[in-house]
Amino acid sequence: MRIDLHTHSNVSDGTETPSELIRSAAAVGLDVVALTDHDQTTGWAPAAAAANEIGLGFIPGMEITCQDPNGISVHLLSYLHDPNYQPLLDELDLALNARIIRAQRIVERLAEDYPITWDLVRNHCQPGSTVGRPHIADALVTAGVVENRNEAFANVLSYRSRYYVAHPAVDPSKAVQLVREAGGVPVFAHPKASKRGRVVADSTFHDMIDAGLGGVEVHHRDNSEEGKGWLLELAAEHDLIVTGSSDYHGTGKLNRLGENLTEPEMLQRIIQEGTGSQALM
Numbered sequence: 001m002r003i004d005l006h007t008h009s010n011v012s013d014g015t016e017t018p019s020e021l022i023r024s025a026a027a028v029g030l031d032v033v034a035l036t037d038h039d040q041t042t043g044w045a046p047a048a049a050a051a052n053e054i055g056l057g058f059i060p061g062m063e064i065t066c067q068d069p070n071g072i073s074v075h076l077l078s079y080l081h082d083p084n085y086q087p088l089l090d091e092l093d094l095a096l097n098a099r100i101i102r103a104q105r106i107v108e109r110l111a112e113d114y115p116i117t118w119d120l121v122r123n124h125c126q127p128g129s130t131v132g133r134p135h136i137a138d139a140l141v142t143a144g145v146v147e148n149r150n151e152a153f154a155n156v157l158s159y160r161s162r163y164y165v166a167h168p169a170v171d172p173s174k175a176v177q178l179v180r181e182a183g184g185v186p187v188f189a190h191p192k193a194s195k196r197g198r199v200v201a202d203s204t205f206h207d208m209i210d211a212g213l214g215g216v217e218v219h220h221r222d223n224s225e226e227g228k229g230w231l232l233e234l235a236a237e238h239d240l241i242v243t244g245s246s247d248y249h250g251t252g253k254l255n256r257l258g259e260n261l262t263e264p265e266m267l268q269r270i271i272q273e274g275t276g277s278q279a280l281m
Contacts, residue, residue, distance in 0.1 A: 009047070064091075067170070070201070172204065190217055219245070221255060
Protein backbone atom coordinates (compact mmCIF):
# COMPACT_ATOMS: atom_id res chain seq x y z
CA MET A 1 0.00 0.00 0.00
CA ARG A 2 1.43 3.39 -1.07
CA ILE A 3 0.46 6.14 1.40
CA ASP A 4 1.30 9.87 1.17
CA LEU A 5 0.10 11.90 4.15
CA HIS A 6 1.15 15.47 3.32
CA THR A 7 -0.19 17.31 0.25
CA HIS A 8 -1.56 20.75 -0.58
CA SER A 9 -4.24 21.99 -2.96
CA ASN A 10 -4.99 25.51 -4.16
CA VAL A 11 -7.11 25.99 -1.05
CA SER A 12 -3.77 26.98 0.45
CA ASP A 13 -0.58 27.15 -1.60
CA GLY A 14 -0.80 24.22 -4.00
CA THR A 15 -1.56 24.65 -7.71
CA GLU A 16 -4.23 21.94 -8.18
CA THR A 17 -7.81 21.90 -6.98
CA PRO A 18 -8.59 19.29 -4.32
CA SER A 19 -10.22 16.98 -6.87
CA GLU A 20 -7.33 17.43 -9.32
CA LEU A 21 -4.90 16.56 -6.54
CA ILE A 22 -6.77 13.34 -5.81
CA ARG A 23 -6.67 12.36 -9.48
CA SER A 24 -2.95 13.14 -9.62
CA ALA A 25 -2.42 10.89 -6.61
CA ALA A 26 -4.29 8.05 -8.29
CA ALA A 27 -2.35 8.59 -11.52
CA VAL A 28 1.01 7.97 -9.80
CA GLY A 29 -0.25 4.81 -8.10
CA LEU A 30 -0.97 6.03 -4.58
CA ASP A 31 -3.50 4.03 -2.58
CA VAL A 32 -4.09 6.59 0.20
CA VAL A 33 -3.53 10.34 0.30
CA ALA A 34 -4.08 13.02 2.94
CA LEU A 35 -5.00 16.59 2.07
CA THR A 36 -3.26 18.92 4.55
CA ASP A 37 -3.82 22.50 3.42
CA HIS A 38 -2.48 25.28 5.62
CA ASP A 39 -4.89 26.25 8.40
CA GLN A 40 -7.98 25.33 6.34
CA THR A 41 -10.25 22.34 5.74
CA THR A 42 -12.49 23.61 2.93
CA GLY A 43 -10.83 21.22 0.49
CA TRP A 44 -11.93 18.13 2.39
CA ALA A 45 -15.39 17.73 0.80
CA PRO A 46 -14.35 17.94 -2.89
CA ALA A 47 -11.26 15.80 -2.22
CA ALA A 48 -13.32 13.14 -0.44
CA ALA A 49 -15.89 13.14 -3.25
CA ALA A 50 -13.18 12.64 -5.87
CA ALA A 51 -11.49 9.93 -3.80
CA ASN A 52 -14.78 8.09 -3.33
CA GLU A 53 -15.48 8.31 -7.06
CA ILE A 54 -12.19 6.74 -8.11
CA GLY A 55 -11.68 4.40 -5.15
CA LEU A 56 -8.72 6.11 -3.47
CA GLY A 57 -8.23 6.12 0.29
CA PHE A 58 -8.52 9.63 1.75
CA ILE A 59 -7.38 11.05 5.10
CA PRO A 60 -8.70 14.53 5.97
CA GLY A 61 -5.96 16.67 7.49
CA MET A 62 -4.52 20.14 7.90
CA GLU A 63 -1.14 21.80 8.46
CA ILE A 64 -1.23 24.27 11.33
CA THR A 65 1.17 27.20 11.39
CA CYS A 66 2.88 27.52 14.79
CA GLN A 67 5.80 29.36 16.33
CA ASP A 68 7.91 28.30 19.29
CA PRO A 69 8.97 30.72 22.08
CA ASN A 70 12.24 31.41 20.26
CA GLY A 71 10.42 32.61 17.15
CA ILE A 72 11.14 29.46 15.14
CA SER A 73 8.45 28.35 12.70
CA VAL A 74 6.81 25.00 13.43
CA HIS A 75 4.30 23.22 11.22
CA LEU A 76 1.95 20.73 12.83
CA LEU A 77 0.01 18.20 10.77
CA SER A 78 -3.42 17.32 12.15
CA TYR A 79 -5.26 14.21 10.99
CA LEU A 80 -8.91 13.29 11.49
CA HIS A 81 -9.79 16.20 13.81
CA ASP A 82 -13.23 17.76 14.10
CA PRO A 83 -13.18 20.68 11.63
CA ASN A 84 -15.87 22.46 13.68
CA TYR A 85 -14.10 22.42 17.04
CA GLN A 86 -14.40 26.09 17.97
CA PRO A 87 -11.28 26.64 20.14
CA LEU A 88 -9.13 25.32 17.27
CA LEU A 89 -11.06 27.42 14.74
CA ASP A 90 -10.43 30.51 16.86
CA GLU A 91 -6.67 29.91 16.73
CA LEU A 92 -6.82 29.26 12.99
CA ASP A 93 -8.64 32.55 12.43
CA LEU A 94 -5.85 34.35 14.27
CA ALA A 95 -3.26 32.51 12.16
CA LEU A 96 -5.02 33.39 8.90
CA ASN A 97 -5.24 37.06 9.83
CA ALA A 98 -1.58 37.06 10.83
CA ARG A 99 -0.67 35.46 7.50
CA ILE A 100 -2.38 38.26 5.59
CA ILE A 101 -0.70 41.00 7.62
CA ARG A 102 2.67 39.28 7.27
CA ALA A 103 2.26 38.85 3.52
CA GLN A 104 1.31 42.51 3.10
CA ARG A 105 4.40 43.63 5.01
CA ILE A 106 6.66 41.41 2.90
CA VAL A 107 5.15 42.83 -0.27
CA GLU A 108 5.62 46.37 1.02
CA ARG A 109 9.32 45.68 1.58
CA LEU A 110 9.74 43.99 -1.79
CA ALA A 111 7.96 46.82 -3.59
CA GLU A 112 10.77 49.16 -2.60
CA ASP A 113 13.08 47.26 -4.96
CA TYR A 114 10.92 45.16 -7.30
CA PRO A 115 7.82 45.66 -9.52
CA ILE A 116 5.42 43.82 -7.25
CA THR A 117 2.09 44.89 -5.74
CA TRP A 118 -0.47 43.40 -3.37
CA ASP A 119 -2.98 43.16 -6.22
CA LEU A 120 -0.48 41.11 -8.23
CA VAL A 121 -0.06 38.71 -5.31
CA ARG A 122 -3.82 38.40 -4.86
CA ASN A 123 -4.15 37.53 -8.55
CA HIS A 124 -2.19 34.36 -7.81
CA CYS A 125 -4.59 33.20 -5.07
CA GLN A 126 -7.81 31.29 -5.47
CA PRO A 127 -10.83 32.95 -3.81
CA GLY A 128 -10.79 32.05 -0.12
CA SER A 129 -7.30 30.55 -0.22
CA THR A 130 -4.65 31.23 2.42
CA VAL A 131 -2.31 34.01 1.28
CA GLY A 132 1.31 33.15 1.90
CA ARG A 133 4.86 33.42 0.67
CA PRO A 134 4.27 30.91 -2.16
CA HIS A 135 1.80 33.32 -3.72
CA ILE A 136 4.33 36.14 -3.35
CA ALA A 137 6.86 33.87 -5.05
CA ASP A 138 4.45 33.32 -7.94
CA ALA A 139 3.99 37.08 -8.26
CA LEU A 140 7.76 37.51 -8.38
CA VAL A 141 7.89 34.97 -11.20
CA THR A 142 5.22 36.89 -13.10
CA ALA A 143 7.14 40.12 -12.55
CA GLY A 144 10.28 38.53 -13.98
CA VAL A 145 12.26 38.83 -10.74
CA VAL A 146 12.90 35.07 -10.42
CA GLU A 147 12.37 32.06 -12.65
CA ASN A 148 10.42 29.89 -10.20
CA ARG A 149 9.28 29.47 -6.59
CA ASN A 150 12.42 27.63 -5.56
CA GLU A 151 14.62 30.52 -6.66
CA ALA A 152 12.38 32.96 -4.79
CA PHE A 153 12.61 31.00 -1.54
CA ALA A 154 16.35 30.55 -1.90
CA ASN A 155 16.89 34.29 -2.25
CA VAL A 156 14.45 37.16 -1.73
CA LEU A 157 11.96 35.15 0.36
CA SER A 158 14.55 33.37 2.48
CA TYR A 159 14.38 33.91 6.23
CA ARG A 160 17.86 35.42 5.87
CA SER A 161 16.59 38.05 3.44
CA ARG A 162 16.03 41.64 4.51
CA TYR A 163 12.49 41.32 3.12
CA TYR A 164 11.63 38.55 5.57
CA VAL A 165 8.90 39.16 8.15
CA ALA A 166 8.34 36.81 11.08
CA HIS A 167 4.94 35.15 11.45
CA PRO A 168 3.37 35.26 14.92
CA ALA A 169 1.38 32.07 15.48
CA VAL A 170 0.10 29.64 18.11
CA ASP A 171 2.60 27.90 20.37
CA PRO A 172 3.15 24.34 19.05
CA SER A 173 2.38 22.68 22.40
CA LYS A 174 -0.93 24.53 22.57
CA ALA A 175 -1.68 23.50 18.99
CA VAL A 176 -1.00 19.86 19.89
CA GLN A 177 -3.40 20.13 22.81
CA LEU A 178 -6.12 21.71 20.66
CA VAL A 179 -5.79 19.03 17.98
CA ARG A 180 -6.15 16.32 20.62
CA GLU A 181 -9.19 18.06 22.09
CA ALA A 182 -10.68 18.12 18.58
CA GLY A 183 -10.22 14.36 18.30
CA GLY A 184 -7.26 14.66 15.92
CA VAL A 185 -3.81 13.13 15.70
CA PRO A 186 -0.99 15.73 15.78
CA VAL A 187 2.21 14.98 13.84
CA PHE A 188 5.23 17.31 13.74
CA ALA A 189 5.84 18.17 10.06
CA HIS A 190 9.43 18.08 8.66
CA PRO A 191 10.84 18.79 12.15
CA LYS A 192 14.50 18.58 11.17
CA ALA A 193 14.24 20.62 7.97
CA SER A 194 17.48 22.52 8.43
CA LYS A 195 17.38 23.49 4.74
CA ARG A 196 14.45 25.77 5.57
CA GLY A 197 16.15 27.58 8.43
CA ARG A 198 16.46 27.13 12.17
CA VAL A 199 15.06 23.99 13.78
CA VAL A 200 13.61 23.87 17.26
CA ALA A 201 15.50 22.83 20.37
CA ASP A 202 15.13 19.34 21.81
CA SER A 203 13.10 20.83 24.64
CA THR A 204 10.37 21.88 22.20
CA PHE A 205 9.97 18.28 21.05
CA HIS A 206 9.59 17.13 24.64
CA ASP A 207 7.12 19.91 25.43
CA MET A 208 5.03 18.84 22.43
CA ILE A 209 5.24 15.19 23.47
CA ASP A 210 4.08 16.11 26.96
CA ALA A 211 1.13 17.96 25.36
CA GLY A 212 0.11 14.87 23.39
CA LEU A 213 2.17 14.82 20.18
CA GLY A 214 1.26 11.71 18.23
CA GLY A 215 4.02 11.43 15.68
CA VAL A 216 6.86 12.89 13.66
CA GLU A 217 7.21 13.23 9.90
CA VAL A 218 10.60 11.57 9.45
CA HIS A 219 10.77 10.73 5.76
CA HIS A 220 10.64 14.16 4.12
CA ARG A 221 13.07 15.61 1.59
CA ASP A 222 13.90 18.61 3.79
CA ASN A 223 14.91 16.65 6.90
CA SER A 224 18.66 16.14 7.16
CA GLU A 225 19.94 12.56 7.24
CA GLU A 226 21.30 13.13 10.73
CA GLY A 227 17.96 14.57 11.72
CA LYS A 228 16.08 11.54 10.42
CA GLY A 229 18.20 9.28 12.59
CA TRP A 230 17.58 11.44 15.64
CA LEU A 231 13.82 11.47 14.94
CA LEU A 232 13.67 7.68 14.62
CA GLU A 233 15.37 7.34 18.00
CA LEU A 234 12.93 9.84 19.53
CA ALA A 235 9.97 7.99 18.01
CA ALA A 236 11.18 4.67 19.37
CA GLU A 237 11.75 6.12 22.84
CA HIS A 238 8.28 7.69 23.06
CA ASP A 239 6.30 5.26 20.86
CA LEU A 240 5.50 7.99 18.32
CA ILE A 241 3.94 7.41 14.91
CA VAL A 242 6.50 7.73 12.09
CA THR A 243 5.28 9.13 8.76
CA GLY A 244 6.76 9.78 5.34
CA SER A 245 5.28 12.21 2.87
CA SER A 246 5.86 14.28 -0.25
CA ASP A 247 4.62 17.71 0.90
CA TYR A 248 3.31 18.00 -2.67
CA HIS A 249 2.26 21.42 -3.98
CA GLY A 250 1.58 20.63 -7.64
CA THR A 251 3.85 22.67 -9.88
CA GLY A 252 4.58 25.01 -6.97
CA LYS A 253 7.48 22.89 -5.68
CA LEU A 254 9.81 20.19 -6.93
CA ASN A 255 8.28 17.69 -4.47
CA ARG A 256 6.65 14.74 -6.25
CA LEU A 257 3.68 12.74 -5.05
CA GLY A 258 4.76 9.52 -3.40
CA GLU A 259 8.44 10.42 -3.15
CA ASN A 260 8.24 9.47 0.55
CA LEU A 261 5.66 7.12 1.99
CA THR A 262 4.08 6.07 5.29
CA GLU A 263 3.92 2.44 6.40
CA PRO A 264 0.39 0.93 6.60
CA GLU A 265 0.72 0.12 10.31
CA MET A 266 1.48 3.77 11.05
CA LEU A 267 -1.60 4.87 9.10
CA GLN A 268 -3.63 2.34 11.07
CA ARG A 269 -2.50 3.95 14.31
CA ILE A 270 -3.63 7.36 13.03
CA ILE A 271 -7.04 5.95 12.07
CA GLN A 272 -7.40 4.27 15.47
CA GLU A 273 -6.48 7.43 17.39
CA GLY A 274 -8.41 9.94 15.28
CA THR A 275 -12.01 10.39 16.43
CA GLY A 276 -12.96 13.85 15.16
CA SER A 277 -13.64 12.93 11.53
CA GLN A 278 -13.72 9.85 9.32
CA ALA A 279 -11.07 8.35 7.06
CA LEU A 280 -12.27 7.17 3.67
CA MET A 281 -10.79 3.71 3.15
